[in-house]
Amino acid sequence: MTTLHPPRPLPVAGALPGGELLASLLSGTDVEEQPVTHVHHIPVRESSTLPWPEWVPAPLRSQLEERGVLLPWRHQVEAARLAHDGRHVVVATGTASGKSLAYQLPALTRLAEDPRACVLYLAPTKALARDQLASVAALADPTVRPAAYDGDTPGEERDWVRRHSRWIVTNPDMLHRGILPAHQKWSSTLRRVAYVVVDECHAYRGVFGSHVGHVLRRLRRICRRYGAEPVFVLASATVADPAAAASRLVGAPVTAVTEDGSPRPGATFALWEPPLTERTGEHGAPLRRSAASDAATLLADLVERNARTLAFVRSRRSAESVADQARRILHDRGRTDLVRRVDSYRGGYLPEERRELERALSAGDLLGVATTNALELGIDIAGLDAVVLAGYPGTLASLWQQAGRAGRAQRESLVVFVARDDPLDHYLAHHPRAVFGRPIEATVTDPTNPYVLGPQLCCAAAELPLLPEDLADFGGPAAEKRLGELVAEGLLRRRPAGWYWAGRGRPDVDIRGSGGEPVSIIEADTGRLLGTVDGGAAHATVHDGALYVHRGETFVVDEFDVDDACAVVHADSPEWTTVARDVTDLGIVSTDRTRRLGAVCAHTGVVDVTNQVVAYQRRRLGTGEVLAEFPLDLPARQLRTRAVWITLTDRAVERAEVDEVELPGSLHAAEHAAIGILPLLATCDRWDLGGLSTALHPDTGAATIFVYDGHPGGAGFSERGFAVLRQWLQATRATVASCECDSGCPSCVQSPKCGNGNDPLDKAGAVRVLDVVLDELAAAPESDSGGPPAAEEQEEDLVF
Numbered sequence: 001m002t003t004l005h006p007p008r009p010l011p012v013a014g015a016l017p018g019g020e021l022l023a024s025l026l027s028g029t030d031v032e033e034q035p036v037t038h039v040h041h042i043p044v045r046e047s048s049t050l051p052w053p054e055w056v057p058a059p060l061r062s063q064l065e066e067r068g069v070l071l072p073w074r075h076q077v078e079a080a081r082l083a084h085d086g087r088h089v090v091v092a093t094g095t096a097s098g099k100s101l102a103y104q105l106p107a108l109t110r111l112a113e114d115p116r117a118c119v120l121y122l123a124p125t126k127a128l129a130r131d132q133l134a135s136v137a138a139l140a141d142p143t144v145r146p147a148a149y150d151g152d153t154p155g156e157e158r159d160w161v162r163r164h165s166r167w168i169v170t171n172p173d174m175l176h177r178g179i180l181p182a183h184q185k186w187s188s189t190l191r192r193v194a195y196v197v198v199d200e201c202h203a204y205r206g207v208f209g210s211h212v213g214h215v216l217r218r219l220r221r222i223c224r225r226y227g228a229e230p231v232f233v234l235a236s237a238t239v240a241d242p243a244a245a246a247s248r249l250v251g252a253p254v255t256a257v258t259e260d261g262s263p264r265p266g267a268t269f270a271l272w273e274p275p276l277t278e279r280t281g282e283h284g285a286p287l288r289r290s291a292a293s294d295a296a297t298l299l300a301d302l303v304e305r306n307a308r309t310l311a312f313v314r315s316r317r318s319a320e321s322v323a324d325q326a327r328r329i330l331h332d333r334g335r336t337d338l339v340r341r342v343d344s345y346r347g348g349y350l351p352e353e354r355r356e357l358e359r360a361l362s363a364g365d366l367l368g369v370a371t372t373n374a375l376e377l378g379i380d381i382a383g384l385d386a387v388v389l390a391g392y393p394g395t396l397a398s399l400w401q402q403a404g405r406a407g408r409a410q411r412e413s414l415v416v417f418v419a420r421d422d423p424l425d426h427y428l429a430h431h432p433r434a435v436f437g438r439p440i441e442a443t444v445t446d447p448t449n450p451y452v453l454g455p456q457l458c459c460a461a462a463e464l465p466l467l468p469e470d471l472a473d474f475g476g477p478a479a480e481k482r483l484g485e486l487v488a489e490g491l492l493r494r495r496p497a498g499w500y501w502a503g504r505g506r507p508d509v510d511i512r513g514s515g516g517e518p519v520s521i522i523e524a525d526t527g528r529l530l531g532t533v534d535g536g537a538a539h540a541t542v543h544d545g546a547l548y549v550h551r552g553e554t555f556v557v558d559e560f561d562v563d564d565a566c567a568v569v570h571a572d573s574p575e576w577t578t579v580a581r582d583v584t585d586l587g588i589v590s591t592d593r594t595r596r597l598g599a600v601c602a603h604t605g606v607v608d609v610t611n612q613v614v615a616y617q618r619r620r621l622g623t624g625e626v627l628a629e630f631p632l633d634l635p636a637r638q639l640r641t642r643a644v645w646i647t648l649t650d651r652a653v654e655r656a657e658v659d660e661v662e663l664p665g666s667l668h669a670a671e672h673a674a675i676g677i678l679p680l681l682a683t684c685d686r687w688d689l690g691g692l693s694t695a696l697h698p699d700t701g702a703a704t705i706f707v708y709d710g711h712p713g714g715a716g717f718s719e720r721g722f723a724v725l726r727q728w729l730q731a732t733r734a735t736v737a738s739c740e741c742d743s744g745c746p747s748c749v750q751s752p753k754c755g756n757g758n759d760p761l762d763k764a765g766a767v768r769v770l771d772v773v774l775d776e777l778a779a780a781p782e783s784d785s786g787g788p789p790a791a792e793e794q795e796e797d798l799v800f
Contacts, residue, residue: 016305018268018406018414021386025301035294038271038432048261050077055084056105057112063139064101072105073098074261080105083195083233088254090201090234092242095404097262099199100135103233107195108136111144111166117194118166120219120230122175124203126150127374132199133169140167150174162186172204172212173511175219180463181506183222191226201234202242202397202443204249205683206715207452209445211511214456217251217447217473218463225464237397238439239683245443251473265407269436273419273429276740282626282758285745290623291420292318295370295390296325298416303330303338303368307385307414308361311370312402314391317554319344321621322370322390338367345371373398375405385413391420392428395683396441419747421624423676424686426747427735434680434731444682444716446642448478450485451713455509457482458491462501470498510534519565521548524558535565536711539613539634540580540753542567546616547578562635576618576627583755585610586692586706588699589640593722597776599652604722607643607708609690612636614755624746642714644722646773647702656768660695663703666765667693668756669749671705673766674721674732676751678707681728682720687753689717726777733770736763 016024019041026036049071052061064072072080079091079102091102107119121136123129129148136146146167149158151174161168162185170179179186196219198204204212216232223230234246234254243256274289281287295311299322302309311326313319323344330338343366345357360366361384369375373393387406393399399417406413417435419425428435447453453475460466460474471479483499486492493502501507510518518532519542530550533542538560542548546557548569555569591605613634618627648656658666671693675686690710697704709715721728739748744763751758 016307018266018386018412021302021305021307021414022268022270022416024305025298033275035272035274036270037273037429040269040271040432040436042264042267042269044266045260045262045264047263048074050074050261053077053081053084053105056109059141060105060108060112060139067138069101072101075257075259076101076105076261078259079103079233079257082255082257083107083231084109086231088232088234088246088250088252089257090236090242090246090254091257092236092238093258093260093262094238094264095401096407097260099235100132102257103195103197103235104136104139106231106233107167107197108140108144110194112141114194115143116192118168118189118192119195119197120175120193121167121169121197121199122171123169123199124171125200126152126171128199129169129171136167136169149178162189172215176211176215176459176509176511180215180218180222180459183226183463187226190223191228193223193228193230196230196232198232198234198249200236201246201249202236202239202395202683205443205445206688206717207449207711208512209249209443210447210449210452210715211456211509213249213251213445213447214452214460214474215511216249218456218460220251221460221470221473222463236443237395237401239397240439240442242443245445248445248447249443251447266412267403267406267415268412269403269415270417271419271429271432271435272416273426274421276745279623279625281624281746282750283761285743285750285758286741287624287745288421288747291390291418291425292322293325294418295388296322297329298388298418299323299326299342299368299370300329300333302386302388302414303342304333304335306367308364308366309368309386309388310375310384310402310405311368311388311390312375312393313370313372314393315549316344316372317549317621318390319370319372323368326368326370341366342368342370345369345375373402385411387413387415389415389417391418392422392425394679394685396435396439396680397683399435421746423673423732423735423748424680426739427677427680427731430738431731431734440727441679441681441683442720444684444720446714446716446719448475449711449713449715450478450482451711453478453482454486455507457486457499458501458503458507459509461492461499462503462506465495465497466492466499468498517565519560519567521550521555522566522568523555524568524570530555530569533567536639538565538567539637540582542569543580543613543616543632543634545578545630546580547574547576560634575621577621579617579619579752580613580632581615581617581629581753581755581757582611582613584612584690584692586643586708588645595722595725595780597773597780599649599655600773600776601647602644602722602725603647604642604644604719606714607641607706609639609641609708610636611639611690612755619752624752639710639712641709641712642716642718643706643708644718644725645700645704645706647697647700647704648769648772649702652772652776653703653769656765656772658762658765658768662762662765663695664693665760665762666769667695667703667705669736669744669761669763669766670732670769671707672749672751672754672758672761673736674705674728675707677732677735678717678721678728680731681724682717684715684717686751688715726774729770729774729777733767733774736770737767739763 082089083106147161147165149170246254276286403415419429519538521530556572589606595602671691692706
C-alpha cells in the first residue's frame with residue numbers, strides 16, 4: 001500500500017476549515033511528488049432575494065415561510081414569473097440552489113386557482129422523483145393528491161393515479177410506453193395539463209436525449225389535440241447555452257434563467273494528479289499511481305481529521321475497494337476506533353437503509369463514505385466537511401453536483417478532484433479555468449437522427465395520424481423525407497388526410513437503446529435473466545471472457561452467442577477488468593459542411609464505419625497494468641453515422657516537420673487525444689466516440705483524422721466538435737504537450753480501446769500536427785460551405 005504521508009498530529013474535535021485541512025493533508029508530502037496542480041478558493045456568495053410574486057396564494061407562502069423560506073431567491077422568482085406568464089423556461093443554476101421552487105410556485109398556484117388543472121413532473125431517476133414527490137406533498141393542498149406513476153407503481157394503483165392525482169410524478173420511459181400510447185385513457189388528464197416539469201434536463205443527451213425530445217414533442221401534439229397548451233419548466237445544471245439545449249429538447253423556444261441568487265458557503269477546491277510511477281503499461285509507457293489509491297488514502301486522512309467526507313468513485317466495486325483500503329490504512333496506523341466509521345454506499349439499498357446511511361452521516365456516526373454517483377442526487381445530508389472525486393464523473397455538471405455535497409454555513413469546506421490516468425482528467429488537472437471558468441460543455445442532442453426520427457414518427461402516427469401541420473415540430477423537411485421512406489418500407493400508409501401507422505400492434509421502440517437487438521445476459525447456474533445490453537454495445541462489453549457488471553455485482557462471460565443475442569455468465573470477483581480492442585474501416589457517404597483553412601480543411605457529414613472487435617485485454621484493477629491479451633472471433637459490424645474529419649495537404653504535413661515514417665503515428669496520437677478531450681465540450685463519454693487516422697485516405701486523397709459518433713445515425717457529438725473546433729483542438733494540443741511523459745502514456749495519447757495496440761504513436765509529431773492545424777484555424781477567415789459558422793465558435797479559448 002502506497003501512502004501519501006505518515007500520520008500527523010490531529011485536532012481533538014471538529015474538522016479544520018477547507019484551506020487548513022488541505023495544508024494539513026499536504027504537510028508531509030514529498031516535494032518531488034507534490035500532487036496538487038492548482039488550488040482554487042470559492043468565495044462565500046451572499047443570497048440575492050426578491051419579494052414574493054403578488055400572485056402566490058397566501059396559504060402557500062405561509063407554508064414556505066414556516067419552512068424557513070422567508071423570501072425567494074432572485075432566480076426562483078424570475079423563472080416562476082416567466083412560467084406564470086405562459087412562457088417555457090429553463091432555470092440553469094448551481095447545485096442546491098433551490099430550483100424546485102421555480103416550478104413549484106407557478107404550478108401549485110395554478111392548481112389552487114383551477115381545481116381541474118394538473119401537472120406532469122418528469123425525472124431521470126426514481127430517487128430524485130420520490131424526493132420531489134415528498135417535497136410537493138408537504139406543500140400541496142389535499143386536493144392535489146401527488147402520486148408516482150412509474151415502473152414500481154402497482155397495477156391497482158395506476159388507475160387511481162390516472163383518475164385522481166393532479167401532480168403526477170413519472171419519467172420519459174413511462175410517458176413513452178405507458179401514457180402516450182394510451183392517451184384515450186388519459187384524455188381527461190391530458191386536456192388539463194397546465195405545466196410539464198422536466199427536472200435535471202441536462203441528463204437527456206445523445207441518442208437517449210434525442211428520443212426524449214421526440215417524446216416531449218409527441219406529448220405537446222396530443223395535449224394540443226385535447227385542447228391543452230402546457231407550459232414547460234425545465235431545471236438544468238450549469239451548462240453552455242441552456243436556452244438552446246432546452247429549446248432543442250422541447251421543440252419550442254425556451255427562455256433561460258442563469259443568474260444564481262442562492263447563497264453559497266466558501267470552499268477550497270484542489271486539483272490533484274497522482275505522480276507517474278516506475279510501473280509501466282503498453283509499450284513501456286509509464287503509469288500513474290491510481291486515482292482510487294490516492295482517494296482511499298485521502299479518505300483515511302480526512303477521517304483522522306474528523307472531517308465528514310464523501311469519496312465519489314465510478315463503480316460499486318471501486319466504492320467497496322476504496323472503503324476497504326481506507327479502513328486498512330486506519331487499522332495500520334493504529335486507529336482501530338475509526339475503522340467502523342468508514343463505509344461504502346452500494347446501489348440497490350432499501351429506502352430505510354438509505355435513510356439510515358443519511359442519518360449516520362449527518363449525526364457523525366459515519367465519518368467517511370466511498371460511493372458511486374448514487375449519492376449525487378436525491379439525498380438529504382447536511383453539508384459535509386469534504387468531498388473527494390476519484391476521476392472525472394463524465395460531465396462538469398456531475399462534477400459540480402458531487403462537489404456541491406461539501407459545504408457548511410459557518411465553515412469553509414474542502415473538495416479534491418483526483419485525476420485518473422486519462423487525457424481529459426490530465427487536461428482538467430492542468431487547466432483550472434476549464435473547471436472554474438464559465439460553462440463550456442453543451443448538452444448535445446440530434447432530433448433529426450434518422451435512426452431516432454423514424455421510430456418516433458411511427459410512435460406518433462400510431463397514437464394519432466400525422467398531419468402535414470405536425471411535421472414542423474418533428475424536423476420539417478427531415479421528417480417529410482423520413483415519412484416517405486417509412487411509407488416505402490410499409491410501416492406507414494399515406495392518405496389524403498395524413499400518415500397512418502400500418503404495422504401490427506404498437507411500435508416497439510427502446511428510447512435508451514442505440515440500435516440492434518438487445519442481448520440477454522443469463523446467469524449460467526440459475527438461468528436467471530440478469531438484464532440486457534444494447535446490441536450496439538454488446539461486442540465490446542459481453543464478448544467471451546468479458547467482465548460484466550450488473551447492479552454493482554461482477555460476472556465473467558462464459559459464452560456470447562451472436563446469433564441468439566445471448567451472453568451466458570457466472571458470478572466472479574477477479575482482480576482484473578477487461579477492455580475490448582477493435583479495428584475500424586471508414587468510408588465517406590456525404591459531406592454536409594466544410595471549412596477551408598488554408599492547407600487544412602475541416603468537414604462534417606455522414607460516414608459508413610465497419611468495426612470489428614478483435615481482442616480483449618485483462619488489466620489489473622487499481623493500476624491498469626496489462627496482464628494478458630486474448631484474440632476474439634467476432635463478425636464485423638456496419639454503422640452509418642456522423643463524423644467530423646480534418647484533412648492536411650502535403651504542404652501542411654511539410655510544415656509539421658513529420659516525415660512519411662512519423663506521419664501515421666503523429667495522426668494516430670492526435671486522434672486518440674482528440675477523442676479523449678471532446679467529452680469536455682459535448683456531454684458524452686470517450687466510449688461514445690470512435691476514430692480513424694490515416695496518412696492517405698482513399699476518399700479524401702490526403703492525410704486525414706476522423707472522429708465519429710458511435711451510434712447509428714449520429715448523436716450530435718462530432719457536430720459539436722466541428723462547431724467548437726478551435727477550442728477542442730487547443731485543449732487537445734495542451735493535453736499532449738503538458739504531459740510529463742517522454743513518448744506517450746494513458747494520460748495523453750494512449751487509448752484503452754485502440755485496436756492497433758496503441759502502435760504507432762508519435763507524441764511529439766502529434767503536437768506539431770496540431771500546431772499547424774491551429775495556426776491555419778487562427779489565420780483563416782470564417783468559411784463554411786454548408787452555412788454560417790456556429791455560434792459556439794465565438795466562445796473564448798480554453799487554453800490559458
